[in-house]
Amino acid sequence: MSIISRILKIKSRSHILVARQRIGIDDKIPGTRKKRSGQTRQRLGVLIGAFVCGFLLIGGRLIQYGLAEEPTTASLGNPNVVASRPDIIDRNGQLLATDLNMVSLYADPRRIVDADEVVEKLAAVIPNLDWRETHKKLRMDSGFQWLRRQLTPRQQADILALGLPGIGFRPEKRRFYPGGRSAAHIVGHVNVDNLGLAGMERYLDQQGLADLRAIGMTSGVLLEPVRLSIDIRVQNIAREVAAKAMSAYEAEAAGAVVLDVETGEVLAMASVPDYDPNEPSRTLPDGSVDKEYEKGWFNRISNATFEMGSTFKSFTLAMGLDAEKITLNSVVDASRPIRMGGFTIKDFKGKHRTLSIPEVFQYSSNIATAAVADMVGIEGHQQFLTKLGLLSKVETEMPGVATPTQPRTWKKINSVTISFGHGVATTPLQTASAAASLINGGNLIPPTFLPRSPEQAATLAKTVVKQSTSADMRYLFSWNGLKGSGRAAQVEGFNVGGKTGTADKVVNGRYANDLNFNAFVAAFPMDKPKYMVLAIIDAPKTGEHGGRTAASTAAPMVKEIIGRAAPLLGVQPRFGSNDAPYSLISY
Structure with a gap:
């Protein structure tokens, strides 16, 4: 062990001697110590400069924040x-x-x-x-x-x-x-x-x-x-008339729509009950939400479907005329009720005789209208209503538009009842749009709530009936406005033509005998139609002169709307030149 210890001691001393020799050599090299000292000073300068820059930056930001104007509102939240x-x-x-x-x-x-x-x-x-x-x-x-x-x-x-x-x-x-x-x-x-x-x-x-x-x-x-596209003046009139009618006739709801038949622009659309958009949800004193008030959100003109009653006879007769199954001079037997599939189809106030086509329209004959539908056939009937856009969802900007309902399978009884407005439910908006196509020359133009020029409308228009058919329908509308149920909507000087529709209301899947859904579709002036007006009233308990049909409820609504709105729309009244309907001719 002593030998090993001596060897380790000698080795340790040798390392110390070598280190001392190296230090001595470095010190003897010229400029080495001076160079090392310069590097040290340079590093210290960089470090001091970095600290100074950091402090200057922090100080500058503090001064900036101190001079900045204190914000008056918070910037938290969404x-x-x-x-x-x-x-x-x-x-x-x-x-x-x-x-x-x-x-x-x-x-x-x-x-x-x-x-x-x-x-x-x-x-x-x-x-x-x-x-x-x-x-x-x-x-x-x-x-x-x-x-x-x-x-x-x-x-x-x-x-x-x-x-x-x-x-x-x-x-x-x-x-x-x-x-x-x-x-x-x-x-x-x-x-x-x-x-x-x-x-x-x-x-x-x-x-x-x-x-x-x-x-x-x-x-x-x-x-x-x-x-x-709406005119707020006409909109105010339509809304006021609907609200007044709902109250006066003790109805569940009412509404109206006014269309430009040349462009499809909606000038007014009112549905009551309604709500105040400034306060869409009303809170009761106990903190709960007023559910009755929220019922006013429901728009019955575009977001709901109804069986439109005898207004559909306009489409049935237009179908027969366009298919050349009838002419204005044709006569149809309406002397006896029709019995089919356990049902009896009869007229509300039947004449029990043959009727001319204008009389079919004037007296609103279910029997004669069903006969015209039978002439065209089930398939042709369904295709015609589809062409008029009455069986599909209407294309417009308004969200939430309702989709019409129809039978899954069309049978003869379905075609018969649909001919006079039972069995198919459509929105009042698309009913007015389809009716406009019957009197504007035969062009179906999608309704719009945005401005649209006649030129733009022409690019969207789809021909659905012949021009001769449209002329015949203008005659029928005008005839009914002067001699039939449309007299209640006639405004002197404005030549109003139209068709009433009184349908039994559907309640829980069944027709109620004591409740009606009434509508009246009208156009003016009939010599050159410019505007279409459709009014609806749901379940009225009374009407003009105690009646509760469309002639006593919906037609007076249209009369007031036209009487007040026509001058605002630039339609000039004319007296003496349009007191008689067009001559009764066949095209």
Whole structure:
């Protein structure tokens, strides 16, 4: 062991000697020590410079923040809430919907000192504040809680005066509808976040506004107004007449639509009961939602289907004329009821004799109309109604349009009952559109809620009946307006023609004997039709002179609408030249 220890000791000494020799050699090399000292100073300079730059940068930012103006609102929450929507205007530029700048109240619960004090003070400014819910939010372990959306500037000022820590405001947009209920079902409404829920408001979101909003391209941007086809003056008249009729005739509902037969533009569409889009959901004193009020959301003109009764006789006779199975000079036997499949089809006020085609229309004969449908045949009948767009969903901008219903399999009994308006349910909007095609020269033009020129309409029009058939139908409409059930809608000087429809209302899948769904479809002026008006009234208990058929309820509605709206639409009354219908000729 001593030998090994001596060897290790000698080896250790040799390493120390070699290290000392190397150090000595390095020191003897010229400039080595000077070079090493320069590198050290250079490194220290870089380090000091980095620290100085860092401190200067931090100091500059602190000065910038100190000089910046303190924001008056918070930037928390959903950044899309402040997104704008375009104004909506009528065809004449009248404002229908616009955005108002509002603020909403929020809280940072982590900064709330005394939740009870905050709730008590806010309740003095905000009506109907839910104390329990607000207190719960203020006690949450979060950095943001909405307390109340869309406050008035006065409420904001009062809350700011309270000096509550942890309380802030965020700018928002609130949709305002100057017309209130008048055009509610057309314009629609939005939710609290300014997203379209119904009507043309929803249509705008479906056309890309919602996508632009999602990426922040509508925030603070002035958007071009959206012009609709409706005339708010005519809309006000239609809505007022429908509301008055529903009340006077003790009905469940009523409505009306006015179309331009040359372009398909909807000038007015009213359905009552309705609602105020400024307050789409009404809250009762106990905090629950008023369900009866929400029933007004239902638009019976485009979102509901009904059996339209004898208005369908217009389509049946047009079908027979177009198929050349009948002419205006034809006569049809209506002397006896028709018995088929366990049913007896008879006339409401039968003449019990043969009738000419104008008389079939005038007296609204179920027997004669069924005979005309039988001449065409089941397949031809179904094809004709399909061509008129009465068996498929109408193509228009309005969301939520209802789809018509029809028998799964058409049998002879179906064709017979459908000929006079029972067995097929359509929307009043598409019924008016199909009727317009019968008197405008034979062109079916999709209804629209946006402006459309005659040239644009021509590119969309589809010929559904011959021009000669259309001329015959203008004659029948005019004849009935002067001699038949349309007399109740006649407005002196405006040459109104039309057809009534009184249908037994379907209740729980069965026809009710004591309830009617009434409609009247009319056009004016009949020498050169420009506008189509259709009025409906659901389950009236009474009517003019105590009657409750369409002639006593829906026809007077059309009369008032035309009498008040025609001058506004530029239709000049003419007296003495149109007192007699067209000459009775066959084409």
